[in-house]
Amino acid sequence: MTRLAIGGLVHETVSFLPEETTLADFERRAVRSDGIAPAFAGSNTVFGGFLKVCEDNGVAVEGLLCAECAPSGPVSREAFKALTDELVSRATLWRDETDGLLLHLHGAMVSRGELDPEHALLARLRKALGDDYPIAVAMDLHGNVGAEKAALADILCGFRHSPHTDMAETGERTAKLLLGRLAGNIKPVHALARPGLVLPSIFTATAVSPLKEIMDDVRAAADQPGILDVTLFTGFAYADVPEIGATVVAIADGDEALAIRTAERLSSRLVEAREELYQAAPLYEPYAALDKAAELLTDGCRPVVLLEHADRGNDSTHLLEAMLARDVGRVAIPYLHDPIAAKAADSAGLGAQLMTTLGGKSSEMAGPPLLFSGFVKFTGPLRYRITGPYRTGEEVDLGLSAVIDNGRIAVIVTTHSVSAVDTDPFTQCGLDIEEFDIIALRSKTHFRAAYEPIAGAILIVETPDWGPADLIGLPYRNVPPGVYPITMYDGGDDGEEDGGNDSGGDGTENGV
Numbered sequence: 001m002t003r004l005a006i007g008g009l010v011h012e013t014v015s016f017l018p019e020e021t022t023l024a025d026f027e028r029r030a031v032r033s034d035g036i037a038p039a040f041a042g043s044n045t046v047f048g049g050f051l052k053v054c055e056d057n058g059v060a061v062e063g064l065l066c067a068e069c070a071p072s073g074p075v076s077r078e079a080f081k082a083l084t085d086e087l088v089s090r091a092t093l094w095r096d097e098t099d100g101l102l103l104h105l106h107g108a109m110v111s112r113g114e115l116d117p118e119h120a121l122l123a124r125l126r127k128a129l130g131d132d133y134p135i136a137v138a139m140d141l142h143g144n145v146g147a148e149k150a151a152l153a154d155i156l157c158g159f160r161h162s163p164h165t166d167m168a169e170t171g172e173r174t175a176k177l178l179l180g181r182l183a184g185n186i187k188p189v190h191a192l193a194r195p196g197l198v199l200p201s202i203f204t205a206t207a208v209s210p211l212k213e214i215m216d217d218v219r220a221a222a223d224q225p226g227i228l229d230v231t232l233f234t235g236f237a238y239a240d241v242p243e244i245g246a247t248v249v250a251i252a253d254g255d256e257a258l259a260i261r262t263a264e265r266l267s268s269r270l271v272e273a274r275e276e277l278y279q280a281a282p283l284y285e286p287y288a289a290l291d292k293a294a295e296l297l298t299d300g301c302r303p304v305v306l307l308e309h310a311d312r313g314n315d316s317t318h319l320l321e322a323m324l325a326r327d328v329g330r331v332a333i334p335y336l337h338d339p340i341a342a343k344a345a346d347s348a349g350l351g352a353q354l355m356t357t358l359g360g361k362s363s364e365m366a367g368p369p370l371l372f373s374g375f376v377k378f379t380g381p382l383r384y385r386i387t388g389p390y391r392t393g394e395e396v397d398l399g400l401s402a403v404i405d406n407g408r409i410a411v412i413v414t415t416h417s418v419s420a421v422d423t424d425p426f427t428q429c430g431l432d433i434e435e436f437d438i439i440a441l442r443s444k445t446h447f448r449a450a451y452e453p454i455a456g457a458i459l460i461v462e463t464p465d466w467g468p469a470d471l472i473g474l475p476y477r478n479v480p481p482g483v484y485p486i487t488m489y490d491g492g493d494d495g496e497e498d499g500g501n502d503s504g505g506d507g508t509e510n511g512v
């Protein structure tokens with residue numbers, strides 16, 4: 001009987017956030033060995049997809065360690081060491097009892113002292129497990145996937161949708177390829193091409209042109225004869241690393257030249273579209289967004305979703321400050337990360353009037369903590385299984401949370417940092433979503449799955465936080481030459497780097 005090991009270490013790291021992500025942050029959601037199946041079976045997650053394929057094919061599963069944490073600052077040395085030590089030792093322990101490893105990584109993790117910790121983890125796994133032990137990796141569409149990291153995986157697949165509604169599907173694609181290889185039915189070989197650009201997350205919505213047409217082409221390319229899988233990784237713009245940027249990975253069945261041609265062709269499409277990719281939607285300053293929202297509401301367009309997308313700590317106050325100063329209707333702010341305000345509201349008790357400061361604690365860029373006075377409408381721990389289309393079925397834990405409502409603005413403050421992307425916050429806290437004219441979110445693309453069908457309009461608000469659409473002002477230190485727009489913001493007029501597929505002189509790399 002075939003037996004596969006399943007594990008993962010998943011984090012999207014914002015290099016610029018001052019606060020480290022600790023072992024405790026990962027441990028809150030970490031599951032091990034026999035705990036993995038009950039935590040993820042049936043959920044729209046990568047692990048859920050791995051488990052489904054194993055179950056459908058009568059494959060036994062050996063759970064190692066699945067540790068995941070919401071996007072935040074650099075992973076501490078202690079956390080990275082402890083989690084990789086454990087993952088590698090569990091994989092080594094089960095090496096001879098298993099036929100291969102299904103691994104989930106994000107692709108954009110950074111730790112203190114390691115600019116590419118996922119490469120370090122894969123190198124350790126490869127050394128411990130041997131070159132002939134198959135490792136299949138599923139990554140996030142926002143991964144920064146360099147050639148060295150990719151070469152350590154036998155199979156490498158990524159999400160093709162943002163919002164990532166295809167997480168389970170990606171786990172399934174990865175697991176099916178591994179089983180096909182183990183059965184000797186296919187001989188996956190992958191090639192990688194890098195177009196020399198990175199997209200801000202706000203412009204990675206895959207149903208918005210021109211990325212939509214390119215992604216349609218990616219999926220069509222995956223169906224062509226001889227090709228087993230294709231992924232376009234958009235890269236993650238807020239991880240300051242040498243491997244930053246988009247990557248196309250094509251997997252062919254034994255035909256390396258076909259994999260190279262496919263990856264290079266799709267990479268060229270990104271290069272050709274790069275100016276348009278950065279103009280996918282208009283951006284509004286906070287007050288301009290409120291003016292526009294007022295106009296839309298007058299026209300009966302309701303609710304208006306305002307997206308404070310540059311917020312990477314779930315506690316920006318730039319938009320809240322503007323909304324406190326200007327009344328444009330009834331406002332909901334689901335999930336503002338503020339453990340102190342949550343505790344204060346809980347201590348005050350349900351129905352009590354409370355004056356507290358809100359937000360602005362993750363960094364100076366998040367804006368100042370703002371004084372807010374309101375009534376406590378809900379208080380208690382929030383822990384539930386997601387019903388929205390993104391990560392459906394997965395359990396989320398926000399810790400002690402509260403609704404503080406001043407009659408015009410209702411804010412849901414939480415102990416743990418989570419970005420609200422669906423309507424669960426309303427149902428969980430007993431709020432009627434119909435009551436609100438404006439819903440202020442901090443999501444980048446994931447909210448679209450739940451909100452596009454119900455929003456009257458979506459306005460993208462640009463604020464001076466650590467995740468802006470305009471990357472030029474960010475204090476990058478590790479980005480090599482040739483990554484548009486960070487190190488090529490003149491439009492690539494210097495000829496040598498313009499129009500090519502080549503990032504850093506080695507654009508196409510062949511994997512195993």
Ligand SMILES: [Zn+2]
Binds near residue numbers: 140141142164
């Ligand atoms: Zn992502």
